[in-house]
Amino acid sequence: MIATNTLKLLELDKITKAFGDYSVISELNTAVKPGERVGLIGPNGAGKSTLLKIIAGIIPKDSGELRIEDQLVQKKNNEFAKSRVAYLPDEPPLYDLLNANEYLEYTAALWRIPIESVEAKIKELMKRYQMTDVSSLWIKNYSKGMRQKLGLISVLFRGSPLLLLDEPFTALDTDAVDTTIQYLQDRALVHGSMIVSHDLDLLEQVVDRAIVLNKGRIIAEFPSCINLKEQYENAKRRFQLEDVSVQN
Numbered sequence: 287m288i289a290t291n292t293l294k295l296l297e298l299d300k301i302t303k304a305f306g307d308y309s310v311i312s313e314l315n316t317a318v319k320p321g322e323r324v325g326l327i328g329p330n331g332a333g334k335s336t337l338l339k340i341i342a343g344i345i346p347k348d349s350g351e352l353r354i355e356d357q358l359v360q361k362k363n364n365e366f367a368k369s370r371v372a373y374l375p376d377e378p379p380l381y382d383l384l385n386a387n388e389y390l391e392y393t394a395a396l397w398r399i400p401i402e403s404v405e406a407k408i409k410e411l412m413k414r415y416q417m418t419d420v421s422s423l424w425i426k427n428y429s430k431g432m433r434q435k436l437g438l439i440s441v442l443f444r445g446s447p448l449l450l451l452d453e454p455f456t457a458l459d460t461d462a463v464d465t466t467i468q469y470l471q472d473r474a475l476v477h478g479s480m481i482v483s484h485d486l487d488l489l490e491q492v493v494d495r496a497i498v499l500n501k502g503r504i505i506a507e508f509p510s511c512i513n514l515k516e517q518y519e520n521a522k523r524r525f526q527l528e529d530v531s532v533q534n
């Protein structure tokens with residue numbers, strides 16, 4: 287068993303990524319401790335989604351080192367990294383010709399999780415997100431909010447040590463927002479997380495601290511998220527960030 291108090295859940299050391307000549311992430315260093323919830327904020331195009339994709343192993347970094355639970359992530363142990371991380375992109379990767387039950391079974395199989403071990407958890411999440419009644423409906427007939435709820439359920443049921451969420455609140459109704467907040471606040475359910483959101487009022491409720499990214503670099507770190515919006519406004523003034531992407 288891993289002694290979680292002695293390791294870093296996630297460590298990024300000089301992570302760099304460019305698309306062609308365009309540098310998106312520049313020598314970025316940061317770490318997340320087990321159980322820590324970190325908000326990732328910054329203007330449009332700052333590199334937030336790219337960073338989550340690199341951590342999730344969706345796109346390769348150009349250089350730098352990435353460690354998950356103190357293990358260096360390389361191509362050869364990519365499977366280990368993937369087993370520790372649950373990642374939800376801003377548009378959930380669903381399959382239109384499956385229904386929710388089939389999709390969640392498929393997701394469990396993909397992550398080699400015996401469906402019997404997560405059936406109760408899935409049922410509970412479907413109920414909490416008011417999705418039980420539409421569980422047999424083809425996903426192609428889902429609304430945007432229903433797609434987002436199913437995407438959230440598909441990562442939350444896994445109970446992975448590191449949860450990466452890109453704009454989790456998009457398209458959710460107020461009940462679903464409340465459910466998501468309650469879930470993310472529960473340390474017994476969500477162990478560690480990195481969450482990207484432009485909605486700082488919601489983000490403030492589910493993270494312990496926040497990192498501000500601009501042009502692929504961390505320009506500010508807030509050790510506490512009290513008055514996150516105000517802290518971000520101050521940082522924007524200090525660093526003369528041009529884009530105002532915060533929702534009011």
Ligand SMILES: Nc1ncnc2c1ncn2[C@@H]1O[C@H](COP(=O)(O)OP(=O)(O)OP(=O)(O)O)[C@@H](O)[C@H]1O
Binds near residue numbers: 331334
């Ligand atoms: N596959 C790609 N090919 C080329 N450029 C890309 C690619 N993916 C992202 N970019 C560029 O990298 C930069 C960072 O994009 P990214 O999506 O990480 O930003 P973001 O901080 O998540 O922005 P937003 O708040 O708008 O979602 C942008 O300029 C984007 O155009």
